[in-house]
Amino acid sequence: MRITIPLTKAYHLINHGACPVITTGDGQRRDAAPINWTMPVCDDPFLIAAAIADGNFTDTLIKATGEFVVNVVGEALAPALLALGGRSGKDGDKFDALRIAAAPCRTVKPPRLAEAAAHIECRVKEVHPLPGVNLYIGEATHAEVEEDAWDGRHLKLEKIRTLHHLGGGLFAVTASARRYS
Numbered sequence: 001m002r003i004t005i006p007l008t009k010a011y012h013l014i015n016h017g018a019c020p021v022i023t024t025g026d027g028q029r030r031d032a033a034p035i036n037w038t039m040p041v042c043d044d045p046f047l048i049a050a051a052i053a054d055g056n057f058t059d060t061l062i063k064a065t066g067e068f069v070v071n072v073v074g075e076a077l078a079p080a081l082l083a084l085g086g087r088s089g090k091d092g093d094k095f096d097a098l099r100i101a102a103a104p105c106r107t108v109k110p111p112r113l114a115e116a117a118a119h120i121e122c123r124v125k126e127v128h129p130l131p132g133v134n135l136y137i138g139e140a141t142h143a144e145v146e147e148d149a150w151d152g153r154h155l156k157l158e159k160i161r162t163l164h165h166l167g168g169g170l171f172a173v174t175a176s177a178r179r180y181s
C-alpha cells in the first residue's frame with residue numbers, strides 16, 4: 001500500500017543523499033538510470049536538482065517531455081540499479097531487457113519503478129547547461145512512499161537500506177538513523 005506525502009515534506013525522501021534511479025518517458029519510449037547527483041534544493045515548493053550527462057537517453061527523454069521521476073531504491077534493488085547504469089536506453093528498452101517492472105505515475109508521463117520504496121514526480125522548471133552535463137531543476141508534482149517504509153516524517157531506513165554511491169560500484173548502505181539534537 002502506497003501513501004501520498006505532502007510535497008513540502010517529501011524532501012525527506014532524498015534528504016540523506018541516497019542514489020536514486022531516475023525514470024523518464026513520453027508514453028512510447030521509456031528509460032531508467034541511476035543518477036547519483038540528485039538533491040533537494042527547496043522544500044516549498046519542493047525543487048530537486050539532477051545533473052545528467054548531456055546526450056544520454058535519460059537526458060534526451062527529459063528534453064522531450066520536461067518530466068522525470070526520482071525513484072528511491074534500497075539494497076534489494078542494488079543489482080537492478082547497477083544493471084540500469086551499465087547500459088543505455090538508446091540500445092533498447094531497459095525495462096524489458098532487464099525484466100524490471102514499471103508502473104504508471106499519477107501526474108507525469110514517465111513511469112516509475114514498481115519496486116521502488118518511494119517516488120517523486122517532477123516537471124522541469126529550469127535547465128542549466130554545463131560542460132558535458134545538464135543540471136535540471138524539477139518541481140515535484142506528486143510524491144508517494146510505501147506505507148510501511150515511512151514513519152510519518154522520515155523514511156524507515158532499516159526497512160529500505162538506501163544506497164549511497166562512493167564510486168566504482170562501492171556503496172555505503174544506510175540502515176539506521178540516530179537523533180543528536
Ligand SMILES: Cc1cc2nc3c(=O)[nH]c(=O)nc-3n(C[C@H](O)[C@H](O)[C@H](O)COP(=O)(O)O)c2cc1C
Pocket residue numbers: 019031032033034035036037038051052053056057058059081082084085086087088089090165
Ligand atoms: C551508481 C551510479 C550513479 C550514477 N550517477 C550518474 C549521475 O549522477 N549523472 C549521470 O549523468 N549519470 C550517472 N550514472 C551513469 C548513468 O546511469 C549511465 O550512463 C546510464 O547508462 C545512462 O543510461 P541512459 O543512456 O539510458 O540514460 C551513474 C551510474 C551509476 C552506476
